Amino acid sequence: MNLNLRNAIIHNVSGNDQAQLKDTIVDAIQRGEEKMLPGLGVLFEVIWNHADEQEKNMMLETLEEGLKQ
Structure with a gap:
């Protein structure tokens, strides 16, 4: 069985x-x-x-800060 997990997940929430x-x-x-x-x-x-x-930079800053805790 060839299951494409990425496509299945996207299909489930589309x-x-x-x-x-x-x-x-x-x-x-x-x-x-x-x-x-x-x-x-x-x-x-x-x-x-x-x-x-700008959004990517905000996510990276948030991630970096979260990993410091």
Whole structure:
């Protein structure tokens, strides 16, 4: 079976509104299950690919600050 995980994840959330996307993200983080990490990674990839340079810099600053804690 040739499963493209990235496409499956995108297909599963396509058409979701902001509230549904937030619920998906919050649920994945709260569960803390390793199997949820690829999905969060795909969602981050979508965000990154659609962000301008200023938004990317803000994400990097936020990430850097979060990793210092």
